[in-house]
Amino acid sequence: MTLAQWVVSPFLDYGFMRRALAGACALSLGAAPLGVFLVLRRMSLMGDAMSHAILPGVAAGFLLSGLSLGAMMLGGIATGLAVALLAGVVARLTPLREDASFAAFYLISLGLGVLLVSLRGSNMDLLHVLFGTVLGLDDAALLLVTITASVTLLVLAAIYRLLVAECLDPGFLRASGGGGGWVHMGFLVLVVVNLVAGFQVLGTLMVVGIMMLPAAAARFWVRSAARQIPLAAGFGVLASVSGLLVSYHFNVPASPSIILAAGACYLFSIVGGPQGGLLRAPRRMRASLTS
């Protein structure tokens, strides 16, 4: 078997592989650019927290109407935003800092979510919610992921300048009449919607991986946010393709393979990336000694 065959034939031969490819790539294109902003705003753990926060809503939707995509989606968005708001309120009203109150709420959410899923579903259902069904995407799921990715990219383009200004100097933006608070909220909504759309593909836990890992990797290759965004999306697509191929040829589960492929991309970037990668470290040290 030639390399070209190795790469192309699984997708030519099987419809479910093509669907998986489309779903995972669409998810990468929407989620990875959001990850770039999460990394730049030092909110990397936020994605993680939100992915747990959507779980009870998804589970409640599942309890009420079985494997209905719409119900699970609405539930997930509702609890995700509720946790974000509650954590913000607690941080404002009490001395507890926002990261701690976030952690508290998402841990409660995780417990509640797992409890709800096990109330009615089997262990298999729980596994599907937690780890996704990338090789069994139906039309509805595929449509949801692609619409989410399209809307995400359009909204991100629209609020890009606001988002950068808000990250850089929020006080100045507010003093210049630029709003600001709603930009942050809108961004969080995008994160939650992408996590909810992605849970069908990679599962609630691992969808964060395709959001954060390509973004963290891109940071090591290019400086500006404007370049990190397309690069992160590209890394996400690369991880999707290679993860699916590894999964197919070596008969291992698909979603962990995709996340591990993104992880490999990240590890390679840490070592080889020109923007602060480890291989450049000795040169930097020399430069700082001579200057």
Next chain:
Amino acid sequence: MSKAPVTIELADASFGWHGHPALKSVSGCFAAGGMTAVVGPNGAGKSTLIKGIMGVLRPMAGSVRISGGGRSELAWLPQAAELDRSFPVTVLDLVAMGAWRRVGAWRRFRHDELERCMHALETVGLADVAGRGVDTLSGGQMQRTLFARMLVQDAPVLLLDEPFAAVDTHTADDLMALLCGLHGQGRTVIAVLHDLDLVRDHFPECLLLSGSVVAWGDTASALSDAHLKVARQWHARAYA
């Protein structure tokens, strides 16, 4: 320049954080065309006052009134420490933020705005680093960049929060000369400063704070020994 002269009036205004007042019952007026230094010990409420005037902080009591155009007539140079300097943008990007009121989130950044930014960078002596990342700047270069952003705002009232903190004397001299030039064009200057000699040399009016107004008026009498002693004693009590 704007049509009506812009004055800032505070009536018994108090400002604070998380429900705790940091600056109590300020009453007075910054007249159009004035040049006022705001001085006082750490924690006296200097930055709080500036943020209250800029509208970033709402007064807990009393009111701030800006007559002759409102907040769009105010340009602000915040403390450099309040920026996320690790965020990957260029010096030009940061300076361009000064055009926010004219360009906003969605309008095209036109050529004349770009020229205005480049001109501001030339004025502060940073034209050659326009394309560099803000994380590579020294303290002095950062203050020059923020100064350029304030120039791009092109407002009749300038509020500066410690513009000479962490800068070399060369930069401080340059920026002080620019500031005097802007005042000479008829702009109102309100600056938070630490260096009392600089205040005495260049600022006709002075506002001395220590949790409330100690003195507000012409610099020589505001910075009298008696007033400075009051401020020092307040600081010693507050941080004992």
